[in-house]
Structures are given as C-alpha cells and as structure tokens.
Amino acid sequence: MESTGVTSAPPPADAEVHRRLVYGDESALAEVYTAYGGLVRRVAVRVTRSPVAAEDVAQEVFAHLWSRPYTFDARRGSLRTWLSVLAHRRAVDWVRSEARHRKDAGADDSALQAIPDAGPGPDETVVDRERSLLLHSALAELPQPQREVVHLAYFAGRTYRQAAVELGIPEGTAKTRLRSALRSLAETLADPPDPALERGA
Amino acid sequence: MTDDEHEAVRDLLAAWAFGALDPAEEETLAPHLAECESCAAQAARLRETVRLLDGPEPSAPAGRNNGALSLALRARPTGPRVAAHAAPYAAAVAGLKALLPELEGRWTTPVVHDWDAHATVAHLLAADEHLAGELGVDARVPPSRIEEGTHWEDAWNRRSADVIAHEHGRTPEETVADWAAQADALLATAQAHDPELAARAVTLMGMRLPVADHFLVRGFETWIHTDDLGRALGLAVPPPPPEHLERLVRLAVRVLGLALGPTAPPVLFSVTGDEEWVLGSADEPVQAELTLDPYDFCLLVGGRYAPETVPRGQNGDAAAVRNVLERAASLSWL
Numbered sequence: 224m225e226s227t228g229v230t231s232a233p234p235p236a237d238a239e240v241h242r243r244l245v246y247g248d249e250s251a252l253a254e255v256y257t258a259y260g261g262l263v264r265r266v267a268v269r270v271t272r273s274p275v276a277a278e279d280v281a282q283e284v285f286a287h288l289w290s291r292p293y294t295f296d297a298r299r300g301s302l303r304t305w306l307s308v309l310a311h312r313r314a315v316d317w318v319r320s321e322a323r324h325r326k327d328a329g330a331d332d333s334a335l336q337a338i339p340d341a342g343p344g345p346d347e348t349v350v351d352r353e354r355s356l357l358l359h360s361a362l363a364e365l366p367q368p369q370r371e372v373v374h375l376a377y378f379a380g381r382t383y384r385q386a387a388v389e390l391g392i393p394e395g396t397a398k399t400r401l402r403s404a405l406r407s408l409a410e411t412l413a414d415p416p417d418p419a420l421e422r423g424a
Numbered sequence: 425m426t427d428d429e430h431e432a433v434r435d436l437l438a439a440w441a442f443g444a445l446d447p448a449e450e451e452t453l454a455p456h457l458a459e460c461e462s463c464a465a466q467a468a469r470l471r472e473t474v475r476l477l478d479g480p481e482p483s484a485p486a487g488r489n490n491g492a493l494s495l496a497l498r499a500r501p502t503g504p505r506v507a508a509h510a511a512p513y514a515a516a517v518a519g520l521k522a523l524l525p526e527l528e529g530r531w532t533t534p535v536v537h538d539w540d541a542h543a544t545v546a547h548l549l550a551a552d553e554h555l556a557g558e559l560g561v562d563a564r565v566p567p568s569r570i571e572e573g574t575h576w577e578d579a580w581n582r583r584s585a586d587v588i589a590h591e592h593g594r595t596p597e598e599t600v601a602d603w604a605a606q607a608d609a610l611l612a613t614a615q616a617h618d619p620e621l622a623a624r625a626v627t628l629m630g631m632r633l634p635v636a637d638h639f640l641v642r643g644f645e646t647w648i649h650t651d652d653l654g655r656a657l658g659l660a661v662p663p664p665p666p667e668h669l670e671r672l673v674r675l676a677v678r679v680l681g682l683a684l685g686p687t688a689p690p691v692l693f694s695v696t697g698d699e700e701w702v703l704g705s706a707d708e709p710v711q712a713e714l715t716l717d718p719y720d721f722c723l724l725v726g727g728r729y730a731p732e733t734v735p736r737g738q739n740g741d742a743a744a745v746r747n748v749l750e751r752a753a754s755l756s757w758l
Contacts, residue, residue: 242662247518249502256493272479282495289493290500293526293659355476362477376444377477383439384446402438409473 238297245292252289259303260285263310266378270314270359272352276321280313300371301389307374315363318356354412361411362404369404372397429456433463441470503611509636510616512643512668517607519661520548520650524600526657531596536652539588542599544649546591549603550584551645552610554628555638561609564602565590576630610642631679640675643668648726663719670698673718676725677701680752688751689744695721703748712740714748724752 243251263284267277284306288295295305362373375386376397387397433456439445440453457464503518527533531542539547553563568586570579591599615622615635622636629641647664654661663669673695681703688704692713702710715737716724724734731749738745 238662242665245519245522245662246515246665247500247503247522248515248665249497252493252496260492269477269479278492281492285493286496286499289496290522291525292522293654296660298660351476352479355479358473358477373442376439376442377474381444382446383442383444386444398435398439401442401444402435405438405441405470405473408477409469412473412476 237302240302241292241295241297244289252285255288255302255306256285259306262303262379263306266307266310266374267314267317269378270311270356271317276317277314280310280317283313284310303379303389304371304374307378308370311359311374311378312363315356315359319360357411358408361408365404365407369400369407372400373404376401430460430463433457433460434466437463437467437470440467441474443474504608504616506611506616507619507622509619509622509671510611510639512664512671513607513639513646514611514616514643515665515668516643516646516650517604517611519664520545520646520653521604523650523653523657523659523661526659527596527653530657533656535656536649541653541656542592542596543588544653545596545603546588546599547584548646548649549591549599549606550587551580552603552606552642553583553587554580555635555642556606556610558626558628558638559610559613559615559635561606561613564606580629607646610639615639637675640671644672644675644722644726648723648728651723651728663722669718669722672722673698676722676752676755677703679755680725680748683751683755684748688747689741691740691744691748693748704744710740712738712742712744714738714745721752724749725755727753727755729753 240251240255244255260281263281264274264277267280267284268274271277271280287309288306295302362370365373371390372383372386375381375389376383381389383397383401384394387394390397433453436445436449436453440450445453457467500522503514506514527541532540535541535544549565553565557563565587568583570582574582591602610616615624616639619636622639623634625632625634626638627633628638631641633641643664647661651661664672677693677695681701684704686705689711690702690704690706690708692700692710693703694700694713694715695718696715698718717735720729720735723729724731731746731753734749734753736749
C-alpha cells in the first residue's frame, strides 16, 4: 500500500504518562509517585536535611505536576530529570526562605542552626552546612544541560554512560558536562560567600 | 607519565567524584592516583565538593506517607465518575482545565478562525449549551434572538457569535468559570451516568443521535479546541486516551458513512489498530482502500487537516479515496 506523509510517532513512556495526567487519570499520578517519590524525597532531604521538610517538598512537587501537567514537556527531557530538578529547586527555596524567616524573626545566631531538625547534625559543622547550601544554590543555577547530567549521575545514581543514554547525548558529552558542572561548583566554594545568601535572600 | 595519560584521568575525575563511573573504569583510575600527586590533589578537591553536597547521612529516612498526594488532589480534584459514554467528554473537560493555567496573561492570543483564546472558551460555552439545554441545565448566557425555522447551522453560528460578543464584555476568568460550571453540570446529569437514559435520541447540530453520542461529540469538540489552544501557545496537547479515541473514530465513521450515502464509490476504510468498514455503495465491488491513523482521522474530521495533506495509506481508485477524504473534512461538526 502506498503511503503519504508521516504519521505521528509512537509515544514513549513519559509521553503516555503525560497524556494520562493531562486527562485527569489519577492512577497515572499514583504510578509516577511510586516510580519517583523516593528520588524526589531523597533529593529534598539532601538539601533540607529535614525529613519533614522533604515530605513537604515532595507534596509540592507532585501537586505541581498534577495541577500543572503542561509545565512538563516530554519533548524536552525525561520526567525523572524534570521531577528531580523541580524537587531540588523547591528544596533550595525552602532552605532560603526558612533562613530568611528565622532572621526576620530576630534570631541572631546562625539562622540555619535554628531550623528544627535541619540544623547541622553532630557530624556536620555550621560552616559545612552553609557551604553545602551554597553548593546546592549553585547547582540549581547551573545551565540546564549540565544540571540534567548532574541530577541523573548524582541524585538518580546513574553512571555517566547511563545518563548519556537517558539524555540521548554522546558519552563524552555527558562526561564533559559533569566536569564543567563540578568545576563551577568547586569554584563557588573558592569564591567568598554570596552576601545575598548570607542575608538569606 | 605522558600528558595524554593525565588528561585521560582528569577527564574521568568529575564522573568519579560523583560516583558515576562503571566499576571497571573506576579500577583504571586507582593506580594513577596512587602515583600522581597533582591528579590525586584534584581528585581530593572534587570529592570534597561532592561530600559537602552530600552532607551527613539523613538520620531518619523519609518514611512512606499515605497522604503524600493529598496536596495534589486538593490542588486539582479528580473529575466525576461517569458512564463510559460520557467518559471522553469528562476527560476532555479535565484536559482543558489542565491547560487553562497556561493561558494566564495570554488570553488575547489568536487561536482559530478569528477567535482569540478567550473567544475559543466562549465558543465552547455556547457549543455545550445545546446539549445542556436538552438535559435541563440552565443556560448561563442571556438567550439570543434567533427566529424559529432558522437552519441549525446558522442558528449555531449566530449563537456562538452572540456568546463570544457577550463574553468579551466579561473577564476570561468569568467565561472560564461559566464554561466549567456548565460542563460540570452536564457531567452531573443522570444521562451522564445512566446508559439507558442516554439512549434517547435527540436532534442537535442537525444530527439525530442518542444522547450518549452527543456526549461523545461534546468530548470531540472540547478536545479539538483544546488542541487549537495548545497549538496557539506552542504546547503539545496529547491525543485523547486510546479507548476514547476509538469511540470518537467509530462515531465519526458512522457519521461519515451517512454523509457519503448509499451510492458513493465503495472504499474499504480502516483505522490502524481498529476494524475495517466499507464506506459507500454496498452493491459494487470495493474500488479503493484507505488507511488512516486514528488521531489523524479525528483531526481530519475535526477540520484540522486538509484532505490532500492528511498522512494516509491508500491504493486503488484515487478519485474514490479523494471523495471519502473530502467528505470527511467537510463534515464541519465543529
């Protein structure tokens, strides 16, 4: 049979999940939560150091996906990476706003230290805690191509080769992006701390 | 040690620091780092950066929380459960509601015909009104003065134009609220839940069909205009769920068969993944075969594809195929 034109390509798994989310299929939301809930909370707890806050961040992340499904575009990247990046950004925002809140409330000593169950634990100094937040803020600001590889390699536990496959990029490119990303992060620490962050802005 | 060797090692150090090397690759690094101070120093610096990102192991792993999706379900409550015949409309309504937040600040974007985004939703408010009225749901816009005996298509177009003009005097939020309230009311009717009640035939848009099929037509039109809105915003609106698409296809094939009439040159028509139908005369041998993707067929019937450009497989008499495609594109339901 003679054929004219190109018929729509078969949808990959993320596109199918997105379709069900758009059309209000609640079971798709539950499936996404089962698949990525752990990752989202892992990312959030790394940044906030607080299981309670991480739970709140996860709630927000899945509420955002469900109520604004069009903010995810399967043509631009995987759902896994998108959720991981969103969780990370929300978690950084949470720590910043918590710090600002504490300062506004007049707590004069280290704002971060005052966050219940998110302050430095016995294994962590205040300086380390502040440097960690500095790093996570810088990570949230990395160019998207670098950020995606870092999320897959670091938070989602992929090798750089697996990350390359998932992103559809050459292995060498994944490796180079990790290298540029980590170099920028290391440089953040070498620079004097950002005064805006010090203020908790 | 050569420069190349150092470079090869340094190339891997970031991936190594992130724990993103294959075990085999990781093993190749160890001997070099044991011997080369400068590479080892850089490795230590990168590892320290990652260690700071890590922080201490979380003291308590986040527990499984059964209410983990409660915020999501408050932010966007799930739609009503309805009978299978109304499910495509319910899904299309949910799909448009999901797109609406993206229209914030972009309500004057041109969409289709001479409508902007606001007018497109106003048109759906008008288009749903006919079935709503039939099912006893009150109209939300003052009635138009349309004389008795006006052809349905004229009456339909004038009502749409009147409602759009009326809604342009209000805010998009008010129009959306009225559209959503009317859609919700339609989905709350007994006819949306009871297939027996929905079996009663009524004439709407010049078509005498069971109420169940009119619900399907509402779903079809809502989806097509949501797709229009998505295109205008540069967002890809997904095709309806496969089981809904199948229902839309079958209804469209039936309407297309009626429109072609009993004397058209017969064409064996099939939709990928679904059954086959002979369209046109039953008394002559089939003159051509035509295959369309279900999504493309729906877009064609919805007037979103020109007959000559719709992707298809065909063989046999080209004129017979063209006749089917042109008739499908001119059904002008929407």
